[in-house]
Each structure stands twice: as structure tokens, then as C-alpha cells.
Amino acid sequence: MESSLKSADLPAEDKCFNVDSFQGNEDEHIVISCVRHAKLGFLQNIRRTNVMLSRCKKTMIICTSRAFVNGPARSSLLGELAQHLGPKAWLSVEDVKAGRF
Template sequence: MVFIGDDKQLAPYGSDDIQQLQSVFEFPHLRKRASFLNTQYRMPVVVGDFISRHVYGNQLKTVHNNNSNTACRFLDVKKGQEKKSGHSWVNESEIIVIAHLAGLYYKQGKQYRVVTPASLGRQVLQRNEEDYIIVSLVRSQGVGFLKNVRRTNVMLTRCKKSMIICTSRQFVTAGKAANTLVGMLAAVMGPEGWLDSRDIARGVLP
């Protein structure tokens, strides 16, 4: 019998209710015999190297033909505000921006998917991989799911060619999200990693 999985991504089902619940890969006597698959081929180099350094202790190698920093960009949604909606959250400004981005990708004939915190379900590991990924953080004030490194790792590792993360620049660079995995990625990408509405109006996409 062979178990294949990643304890750095989605936690075992039920862990939200049972905090001490572990995956099979976290039991010390089983982990000693585990083999680490140390090469990834999906993500562009800039994303793969960041994830390797901040999640996998520099053990994950990337083999990919895209080594441009523009494969990962942030889009500053200046007026985005999170609002409670039932048991979840919405950000109407991000919805408008993402609809426009989706239209641009569609016109260019590019295969894309939109990833939000609500879409990070159990099937996300296969169903939400795509060439171009649009990420909506939704949150602009509270950290929420961003404090969960596993879920954030899943969100940031879906793209095959490029990723654009829609959020508030202030929130992830100087606000509560600055110390999260997304905040650290924004710091690595630096000021040149940011786009704004004028760039999108000109059709600038990663």
C-alpha cells in the first residue's frame, strides 16, 4: 500500500473541528520512511522558488520554461472592501475587476480559472489547476483564511503559466496580511510586481 499526498497543503478532513487531527504523513514513525518528490513542473520559476523557500524548506526544485518575474503579478483593488455574506465573505470591487480580467483572458483565447477562499475545497488540487489563474483574496481588513499556510499554499500553486492576485496593496504590504504567505510573496515581487486599473485598461496581463 502506498500513500501519496502533501501535508503542506490541505489538512485532513475534519481538522477544523478536531485541532489535533493529523494526516498520515505527520506521524513520525511513518514519516521516517517517506520519500519526498522534490521536483515540480507546474508552476513558473518565480512562484515555484518562492513556495520552495517559504513552505518546503528549499527542498522543492522547479523545472519550467517560464522564468520571468512577470509570471506573478498583484493587482491593487483600491476600493475593495470585504462584506459578510451568510457564512462567507464577498468583495464587490474585486468581483468587478475579476469579471473584466476574465473577459480579457477569454478574448485572448487563454485558459483561465478564478480561485477564491470559497473555492479551496477538497477537489481544488486537480480541478482548479489552469494555465492562467486569477486569485481573489476577498479579505481586505481581517486576515481570515490567510493565516492558514496550508490553504494559502494551495491557492498560490494552481497556475501553469501565470497568476494575478487581486487584493488591496495596503492590506498585503503594510496591513494585517503583510506577515502572511501572500504578504511575503508581495514583498518578494516588490513594487514592480503591482498593476493597477490603468494597466488592466491597457490590456496588461501576466
């Protein structure tokens, strides 16, 4: 993510963190990348997932796949959040490109 920001001439310094390095911090707007396909990784740990989900003040965008959240991650805190929010919480790449959010 950091290299993508840099290549787009966007500020990247002190903008990209992993869940552990961001602990104790917060920000107005946070983009979370959960681009796993099969294994849960840190999502198995509810404390680490809580850190991920509780650090934004205004806006949180979670980039992930429906197949992952409805499959392997269904019983994780992230999966439960997706189930709670329902299908209207999802945006496609086309929605984002068209500014429909």
C-alpha cells in the same frame, strides 16, 4: 466573480472556485481574488494559502489591495510573496484597462 463572468457572456461553469474546492486541481491561468480589508480569513492557514498559490501552470493574477497585503496580511504567505516580488509586480486598474501588463 461567477455572476460577473456570466453577465459578460463569458464561460463561467467550472471556472470559479474557492480555495477548498479547487484543491487537487490546476490550470494554465488562474485569477485569484483576495479582496479582504482587515481579517486574514483562510490566509491564516498556510496549507490553504499554499493550495491557492501552487495551482497555476503559466499565469497567476492576484487581485488584492496593497493596503491589505502591506498591513494585516504582511506576515502571511501572500504578504511575503508581495514583499519578495516588490513594487514592479503591482498593476493599477488603469494599467489593466490600457493593456499595460
